[in-house]
Every structure is written in C-alpha cells, then in structure tokens.
Amino acid sequence: xxxxxxxxxxxxxxACLPGGFHIDPVRPVDRAVITHGHSDHARPGHxxxxxxxxxxxxxxxxxxxxxAGTTQAIAYGESVRLGDVTVSCHPAGHVxxxxxxxxxxxxxxxxxxxxxxxxYDPTCTPFEVVPxxxxxxxxxxxxxxxxxxxxxxxxxxxxxxxxxxxxxAHLVGAYSLGKAQRVIALIRAAGYDAPIYLHGxxxxxxxxxxxxxxxxxxxxxxxxxxxxxxxxTITLAPPSATADLWTRRFPDPVTAFASGxxxxxxxxxxxxxxxxxxxxxxxxxxxxxxxxxxxGAGEIWVTHGQEDALVHWCQTKGLVARPLALVGYGDExxxxxxxxxxxxxxxxxx
Amino acid sequence: xxxxxxxxxxxxxxxxxxxxxxxxxSYFRETADPDRGLALAALxxxxxxxxAKPALIRxxxxxRTDPVLFALSYDYVGDLSETVALMWxxxxxxxxxxxxxxxLSEVVSTLTTLGKTDMPQQLTRWLDELDETGRWAxxxxxxxxxxxxxxxxxxxxxxxxxxxxxxxxxxxLWPGLAPPYLDLFAWLEGRxxxxxxxxxxxxxxxxxxxxxxxxxxxxxxPADFTAEWKWDGIRIQAVxxxxxxxEIVARxxxxxxxxxSQSFPDLLPSLRSQNxxxxxxxxxxxxxxxxxxxxxxxxxVLQQRLNRKTVTPKLMKEHPIHLRAYDLLSEGDDDLRTxxxxxxxxxxxAFIARLDDPRIDISPQLEFDSWDAITAIRAxxxxxxxxxxxxxxxxxxxxxxxxxxxxGRPKGQWWKWKRDPRLIDAVLMxxxxxxxKRSSYxxxxxxxxxxxxxxxxxxxxxxKAYFGFTDEELxxxxxxVRRHTTETFGPVRHxxxxxxxxxxxxxxxxxxxxxxxxxxxxxxxxxxxxxxxWDKPPREADRLETLExxxxxxxxxxxxxxxxxxxGAH
Numbered sequence: 027x028x029x030x031x032x033x034x035x036x037x038x039x040x041a042c043l044p045g046g047f048h049i050d051p052v053r054p055v056d057r058a059v060i061t062h063g064h065s066d067h068a069r070p071g072h073x074x075x076x077x078x079x080x081x082x083x084x085x086x087x088x089x090x091x092x093x094a095g096t097t098q099a100i101a102y103g104e105s106v107r108l109g110d111v112t113v114s115c116h117p118a119g120h121v122x123x124x125x126x127x128x129x130x131x132x133x134x135x136x137x138x139x140x141x142x143x144x145x146y147d148p149t150c151t152p153f154e155v156v157p158x159x160x161x162x163x164x165x166x167x168x169x170x171x172x173x174x175x176x177x178x179x180x181x182x183x184x185x186x187x188x189x190x191x192x193x194x195a196h197l198v199g200a201y202s203l204g205k206a207q208r209v210i211a212l213i214r215a216a217g218y219d220a221p222i223y224l225h226g227x228x229x230x231x232x233x234x235x236x237x238x239x240x241x242x243x244x245x246x247x248x249x250x251x252x253x254x255x256x257x258x259t260i261t262l263a264p265p266s267a268t269a270d271l272w273t274r275r276f277p278d279p280v281t282a283f284a285s286g287x288x289x290x291x292x293x294x295x296x297x298x299x300x301x302x303x304x305x306x307x308x309x310x311x312x313x314x315x316x317x318x319x320x321x322g323a324g325e326i327w328v329t330h331g332q333e334d335a336l337v338h339w340c341q342t343k344g345l346v347a348r349p350l351a352l353v354g355y356g357d358e359x360x361x362x363x364x365x366x367x368x369x370x371x372x373x374x375x376x
Numbered sequence: 377x378x379x380x381x382x383x384x385x386x387x388x389x390x391x392x393x394x395x396x397x398x399x400x401x402s403y404f405r406e407t408a409d410p411d412r413g414l415a416l417a418a419l420x421x422x423x424x425x426x427x428a429k430p431a432l433i434r435x436x437x438x439x440r441t442d443p444v445l446f447a448l449s450y451d452y453v454g455d456l457s458e459t460v461a462l463m464w465x466x467x468x469x470x471x472x473x474x475x476x477x478x479x480l481s482e483v484v485s486t487l488t489t490l491g492k493t494d495m496p497q498q499l500t501r502w503l504d505e506l507d508e509t510g511r512w513a514x515x516x517x518x519x520x521x522x523x524x525x526x527x528x529x530x531x532x533x534x535x536x537x538x539x540x541x542x543x544x545x546x547x548x549l550w551p552g553l554a555p556p557y558l559d560l561f562a563w564l565e566g567r568x569x570x571x572x573x574x575x576x577x578x579x580x581x582x583x584x585x586x587x588x589x590x591x592x593x594x595x596x597x598p599a600d601f602t603a604e605w606k607w608d609g610i611r612i613q614a615v616x617x618x619x620x621x622x623e624i625v626a627r628x629x630x631x632x633x634x635x636x637s638q639s640f641p642d643l644l645p646s647l648r649s650q651n652x653x654x655x656x657x658x659x660x661x662x663x664x665x666x667x668x669x670x671x672x673x674x675x676x677v678l679q680q681r682l683n684r685k686t687v688t689p690k691l692m693k694e695h696p697i698h699l700r701a702y703d704l705l706s707e708g709d710d711d712l713r714t715x716x717x718x719x720x721x722x723x724x725x726a727f728i729a730r731l732d733d734p735r736i737d738i739s740p741q742l743e744f745d746s747w748d749a750i751t752a753i754r755a756x757x758x759x760x761x762x763x764x765x766x767x768x769x770x771x772x773x774x775x776x777x778x779x780x781x782x783x784g785r786p787k788g789q790w791w792k793w794k795r796d797p798r799l800i801d802a803v804l805m806x807x808x809x810x811x812x813k814r815s816s817y818x819x820x821x822x823x824x825x826x827x828x829x830x831x832x833x834x835x836x837x838x839x840k841a842y843f844g845f846t847d848e849e850l851x852x853x854x855x856x857v858r859r860h861t862t863e864t865f866g867p868v869r870h871x872x873x874x875x876x877x878x879x880x881x882x883x884x885x886x887x888x889x890x891x892x893x894x895x896x897x898x899x900x901x902x903x904x905x906x907x908x909x910w911d912k913p914p915r916e917a918d919r920l921e922t923l924e925x926x927x928x929x930x931x932x933x934x935x936x937x938x939x940x941x942x943x944g945a946h
Contacts, residue, residue, distance in 0.1 A: 169448060169452055172462075190398060190399070292454060294389060300390055301386075335448045339445065342442065
C-alpha cells in the first residue's frame with residue numbers, strides 16, 4: 027500500500043482511512059489518536075480518544091472529565107490494532123506524556139512524531155528514534171538559524187540576573203504545559219532552592235506534574251503576595267501575562283521569556299523582553315536533521331513551521347520530501363494560555 | 377570575548393539606564409585587565425579598525441552554507457550579522473577539537489594589526505571558535521556598529537561606579553587616558569594614585585542650569601543675577617593648549633565630553649589663531665551656531681552639520697560654523713572656575729576682544745532691573761537686542777553674579793527660562809507599551825492632525841510622545857487605550873480616532889522641520905504631552921495647515937541623522 031493511502035491530510039487533520047481514525051484532529055471526529063496535551067493537538071469533542079495516560083489526564087484537566095465519548099490509554103512501547111493498521115506509541119520528549127504514533131499497515135511504517143525534541147528534559151521521557159519508511163516531522167524551528175543552546179546555560183543567565191538585581195522581580199514567561207515545569211526543574215538543578223512563584227493559570231498542570239513524580243521544589247502562588255515581598259523572586263507565568271496589567275503587582279519586573287523564538291533578537295524585542303531565554307521544547311535545526319537521518323526513512327513529510335527549508339534540505343540529501351499542508355497547528359509559545367486571554371482581565375488588578 | 381558578548385547581548389535588551397550601569401559595572405568588576413579596558417574602549421567608541429564590509433561576511437557564509445537555506449534564514453531574521461552568527465556551521469574539525477574562544481584582547485590586537493588579505497581567514501577562525509552570541513558580538517565589533525543604546529558617558533559612569541568615584545572625575549581624566557586604561561582601573565580599585573591628565577587640551581565637566589518655575593522668582597532677588605540669551609544651538613566647550621612639543625592642540629567637546637572636533641574643522645583654526653608670541657591656552661564654554669551674513673540661523677539649519685562623518689567644503693561654505701562664548705573656564709595657567717561669574721565674564725570680554733576672530737564672539741548680557749523687565753524681554757526678544765536673531769533665541773539664562781563654575785547642575789546658581797513652547801491639539805492615533813517600570817502600560821503615543829486629501833478628511837500622524845504626563849494621567853490614558861482599541865498590529869494598538877470619538881492631546885514642542893521621512897512632511901522637536909483634553913472632540917483638533925504655517929521658511933532638507941542626545945544639544 028502506498029503511504030499516502032495509509033495517512034492523508036484532510037480538513038480535519040491527518041486521516042488514517044484503513045484504521046478509521048485521525049491523528050491530532052482539529053475538528054471533532056469519531057476516533058482520534060492524540061500525540062500530546064497541547065491545545066492545538068488535543069481538542070475536545072471527539073467520540074473516542076487514544077492517547078497516553080498523561081495526555082488523557084491533561085485533557086481532562088483542561089476540558090473537564092467529559093472531553094470525549096470514550097478514552098483508551100496507551101503506554102510507551104505498547105501497540106493496538108485499529109481497523110487494518112497497528113498503532114504503536116513511543117516517547118517524543120516534547121512534554122510529559124508526549125508520544126510519537128507509529129502506524130503500520132501492510133509492511134509500511136509511518137511515524138507521526140507530533141512535536142518532539144531530542145534535548146535533555148528532566149520532566150519527561152526522552153525521545154526515542156523509531157525506524158520507519160515515512161517520517162512525519164514538525165518544522166517549528168526548521169531554519170538553520172535555530173540552534174538551541176544548552177538550556178542549563180540559559181537558566182544560569184536567569185539566576186545571574188536575579189543575583190544582580192535583587193530588588194527587582196523576575197517574571198519568566200513560559201508555556202503552562204511543559205515549558206514551565208521544565209524551566210522550574212532546570213532552576214532546581216542549578217541549585218536554586220528558594221520558593222518559585224506561579225501565575226494562577228499554571229497551578230493545576232504544575233501540581234499534576236508533581237503528582238506524576240516530577241519534583242519541582244517549593245512552589246507558591248503569586249496571588250495575594252505583597253509587592254515588596256516579590257523583590258528578588260522568580261515567578262513563572264503564561265507568556266501573554268508577562269506583558270500586561272497583571273505585571274503591575276511586581277516591583278520593577280525584569281521580563282524574561284523561555285522560548286526557542288528568543289534566538290532571534292527581533293522576536294524578543296517585539297515582545298518587549300529584557301531577558302530572552304532560548305529554551306525550547308521543539309527540536310532545533312540540528313535536532314530535526316539528525317532525527318530525520320536516524321529514522322532511516324526514505325520519505326519525509328514536513329508539517330507546521332518552516333517547511334520550505336527542511337524540505338529543501340531533505341531533497342539535497344536525496345530524500346523524498348514534501349510539505350504536508352495541515353492547518354490548525356501553531357507553536358504553543360505564540361498562543362494564549364490564560365483563560366479568556368490576558369486582556370480579558372480588563373479591570374484593574376486587586 | 378564570550379563574557380563581553382554576554383554583556384553586549386544583555387545591554388541590547390535592557391531599556392533602563394540604571395540597570396545598564398549595573399550590568400556594565402558588574403562586568404568591569406568580574407573581568408580582568410586588559411579585556412575590561414578594551415570593552416570600555418569599545419563602548420566609548422575609542423576603538424577603530426579597518427572595518428570588515430558586509431560583502432566579506434556574505435562571502436564567508438556563502439562558503440559554508442547552502443544558498444537557499446541562507447536566503448530563507450536571512451529573510452526570516454532580517455539582519456545580516458545576526459543571521460550569520462546564528463547559522464554559522466562549525467566544521468567537524470572544530471567540533472572535535474573545540475578550540476578555546478579568543479579573548480577580547482586577542483580580537484582587538486589582531487584586528488588592529490591585521491592586513492586586508494588575512495581578514496577573511498582570521499574572521500573564519502574566530503567564527504568557528506565562538507558561540508552564537510560571541511559571533512554576533514564579533515560581527516558587531518568588526519563592522520563597527522555596536523548600536524546597543526550605551527553612550528560613552530554611560531560607560532564612563534559605569535567605570536566610575538566601580539570605585540565609587542564621581543563620573544566627572546573620570547571625565548576630567550579621560551582625554552589623557554588610552555585603552556586598555558590600566559591606570560584608570562588601578563585607581564578605581566584603590567591600587568594606585570589617580571592618573572594625571574597630561575592632555576594639553578582637556579575637557580572640563582560642564583555646568584548646567586535648572587529650569588525655572590514661576591514660583592521660584594518670589595525667592596530670588598533680580599540684583600543677584602545677570603541675564604543673557606539662551607541660544608538654540610549646540611552647547612560646547614572649545615579648548616586650546618600646547619603639547620609637550622610646543623604644538624597647539626585645539627579641541628571641541630560636546631557637553632558630555634565627547635570630542636567632536638572632526639565635525640567642525642572650519643572652527644579649529646580660530647582656536648589656534650592667537651599671535652604665537654602671546655599665545656595663551658584657554659577653555660571657552662559657549663554655543664555652536666551657524667551664522668550667515670552675521671545672522672544666527674535656526675536650529676534646523678545647524679542640524680545639517682551634526683553627526684557628519686565627513687564634512688564637505690560645500691557644507692562648510694553653506695553652513696558656516698560660529699562660536700558664541702558664554703564663559704571662560706581657564707586662561708593661561710589660571711583655572712578660573714572658582715572665581716565668581718562676574719569676574720570670569722570680565723576676563724572673557726577682554727579675552728574675546730584680544731582674540732579678535734570673526735568666528736568667535738561673545739553672547740551679550742541683557743539689561744534688566746526687575747523680574748517684570750526680564751519677563752518682557754523673554755516674551756519678545758527682537759526689540760530687546762536679539763533683532764533678526766530672535767528666531768534663534770530659545771529663552772533667557774539667569775546666572776548668579778557670584779556663581780563659581782561648578783560641574784553638574786548645582787542648586788540655585790543658574791536658571792534657564794525657555795520661551796513658551798509651541799502648542800497644538802492633536803489626536804491620539806496609535807499606542808505602544810513602554811519599557812521597564814512602564815512595561816505593562818501603553819505609554820508611547822503617536823498623534824495626528826487633520827488634513828484633507830483625495831480620500832477626504834482624515835488624520836495624518838505628525839509625531840510621537842512618551843512623556844509629559846503624570847503617573848495618574850498615564851493610568852487614565854492606558855485605560856482609554858485598552859478600552860478603545862480598534863485593531864492591533866503586533867505591539868501597536870490602533871486607538872479609535874474619528875471626528876467624535878477619540879482622545880485629544882495638547883502637544884508641546886520646540887520647533888518644526890520639514891521631513892520627507894514623515895508622511896505629514898513635518899517633524900517636531902522634543903514633542904511631549906502638555907495637557908489631556910478629555911473635553912475636546914477630535915474634530916476640533918488642529919490641522920496640518922496650522923503646522924505648515926509654523927515652519928520656518930528657510931528650513932533645508934532633512935538631516936541624515938537627528939541624534940541630539942549624542943551630541944548634547946540643549
């Protein structure tokens with residue numbers, strides 16, 4: 027069977043006709059296989075959902091217990107039969123519970139990797155290379171200008187700044203699911219054991235990480251804290267909150283943002299970021315090309331991001347490559363994670 | 377080099393002056409000689425190399441990368457140095473051997489001596505050895521543009537803070553110092569005596585005035601003060617001295633102590649023009665002006681002469697530069713700064729008369745016996761002696777007769793009393809967030825006035841302002857912006873601006889120039905929010921025609937770079 031007869035892009039997302047399901051569908055479908063818990067991949071309203079335990083739990087936290095008709099958990103290394111295909115689940119190293127889904131049908135194996143990274147992350151299971159015939163890769167950072175530095179070095183920059191400006195608050199914009207917990211874990215690994223403060227929108231998911239055995243140290247809610255007491259502290263907040271009314275509760279805040287986009291100066295400046303931290307949960311350029319090579323796939327489908335450059339690179343290496351025109355996936359750092367959006371909190375802060 | 381690169385990186389993002397100071401001082405504390413001294417040289421613009429051209433950098437990256445990937449990357453990043461810094465691929469050899477990055481002193485000393493043919497190979501080696509931030513800083517250094525919002529003055533102030541010294545002291549010593557400033561740092565760290573300034577024509581820290589308020593006059597006696605015009609030019613210090621070989625050295629300094637002599641070669645001969653047998657070193661505090669047929673030209677005309685790297689004969693002929701003296705700080709071996717102003721003034725008058733140079737004259741004093749009299753003079757300078765030069769009078773200066781020449785802005789000695797600013801009513805059109813303490817507030821405003829064109833009646837932007845309002849007013853404007861945003865483009869909010877819906881600002885400004893760069897064709901000098909006119913509907917705001925009438929007829933073309941802060945205009 028030709029690969030494009032096994033998986034095919036459509037208006038609802040990537041459809042598997044012989045298996046009767048969609049992967050990360052953007053509209054409600056009967057059967058969905060979901061790679062990870064970020065809201066552009068994991069949406070509510072499907073009939074049946076197959077995902078890792080963690081992803082299912084995160085969807086329940088976000089959308090409520092009835093986010094789907096039925097759910098089925100799949101563990102890393104496990105396979106299930108769906109229609110005429112077999113789906114197996116492998117760690118993607120993106121966030122807690124993130125998975126690559128390998129779809130095998132008639133001897134052809136296609137790996138839909140969702141979002142992934144090959145860099146060190148103490149808060150989730152490391153990425154695993156899955157040999158396959160067709161590899162579907164993301165391309166969020168699919169330009170050779172994106173080379174993420176060692177995240178520990180970036181966290182050191184943050185801690186140096188906290189030491190240099192003890193009378194200011196440090197406000198770190200970090201996506202609530204995954205990035206925030208990784209940044210906290212890295213701060214702890216660097217030896218910082220003072221309390222770390224959280225924006226209210228991060229509480230549930232961060233507590234969930236702790237329940238799943240990810241130690242994050244002394245975490246406190248920023249709400250109710252006196253302004254003066256926040257001097258010299260670190261607070262994590264959704265990226266959109268760090269540029270709005272909410273920041274007025276902090277003494278002369280230093281605004282940081284943990285994102286792969288911070289590699290490019292103009293992106294940091296546009297957001298008014300004073301302390302860009304290049305920490306990404308997506309593979310950088312080197313990670314993308316190394317992974318593509320390691321899978322041994324002869325054909326590469328490139329989705330959301332900078333497809334052009336990656337497709338061009340694959341072609342110069344003699345690989346069959348094409349952009350997969352899927353719509354509806356973004357980069358989580360560019361989406362708003364505050365319920366209703368930060369600007370919805372129009373009234374003056376208490 | 378990596379530590380220096382980190383400093384530049386951090387400075388480039390930091391908007392606050394005090395925070396910049398802290399970053400630089402902390403770098404000086406943690407970095408050893410001679411690297412920190414070379415960093416100080418780089419920040420003060422004291423380094424000069426034969427810079428690498430962008431074409432060379434393009435060539436280097438073309439040898440290492442796929443042209444399609446480079447083009448896509450450059451398109452995305454939008455800055456050549458940054459694109460190259462980010463995508464530079466290290467060779468396998470380099471990755472295996474991991475050679476140590478160069479120190480800043482290696483880079484500087486190599487660049488100073490390197491021939492053109494060796495440049496590509498040397499740059500390639502460094503690009504291989506440095507990380508992304510290091511490569512970015514290196515490319516900034518070799519292309520000769522740091523552009524990180526740090527003035528020479530700020531860097532010197534940060535150095536002074538290392539030893540808890542007064543920045544003026546560093547400024548005083550500065551002309552006698554050279555990179556890597558080992559003697560300066562030794563003094564700042566208390567390891568050596570203060571370096572002696574052997575410069576024959578040193579800068580002396582400038583004395584500045586406070587702006588006077590109506591309420592101040594009640595406490596001041598007119599008999600204690602002298603008055604003179606406040607000219608709308610560039611405040612400078614003109615210094616002449618003799619070096620160890622007996623050669624005369626002449627320099628012009630901006631009020632922040634930057635040597636700007638090379639921009640005004642036509643004035644330097646006048647600073648050397650004394651009869652050799654009677655030559656005396658001197659330091660004059662005065663104003664740079666452009667005079668045509670002995671008439672002072674407007675600031676817009678003078679602006680043509682600012683920030684020029686090369687000064688053409690044509691420019692000098694059409695914009696002849698002139699020094700109008702206010703004060704004499706030294707004459708011969710005498711430091712006059714401790715004398716009362718009236719005594720210095722007498723010395724100045726005698727000195728200027730003896731100098732007898734057509735390019736140097738003295739700023740006249742104004743006769744007055746009461747505050748009412750000087751109020752009248754300020755309100756109408758022309759009949760009070762300014763005549764046709766009234767256009768170039770920015771206000772009056774009041775100086776205590778007994779004032780010594782003190783660095784900085786000492787209390788109660790000198791007062792500046794500017795003429796009332798020009799005012800227009802303009803409509804808020806767009807708003808952006810500010811930085812630092814204002815980071816969450818919409819505090820940068822673009823405002824416009826009405827005009828009629830093919831599309832009918834509409835508002836055209838005429839300027840931007842981000843100060844002039846109180847904290848309380850800021851809160852109110854911020855709230856207005858948030859509630860009346862019609863569209864957002866990235867960080868910019870379009871605020872409602874229709875005939876009956878919108879916010880009117882009374883905007884104060886100092887002058888207007890024609891500007892082909894602005895859609896409206898005019899550019900304001902020092903615009904600020906003067907008053908909030910919540911009471912006024914936008915339809916009653918001013919029209920572009922009103923602004924055009926305010927334009928001085930004689931304004932020339934747009935200057936290449938208006939950077940008044942850098943050159944110290946006041």
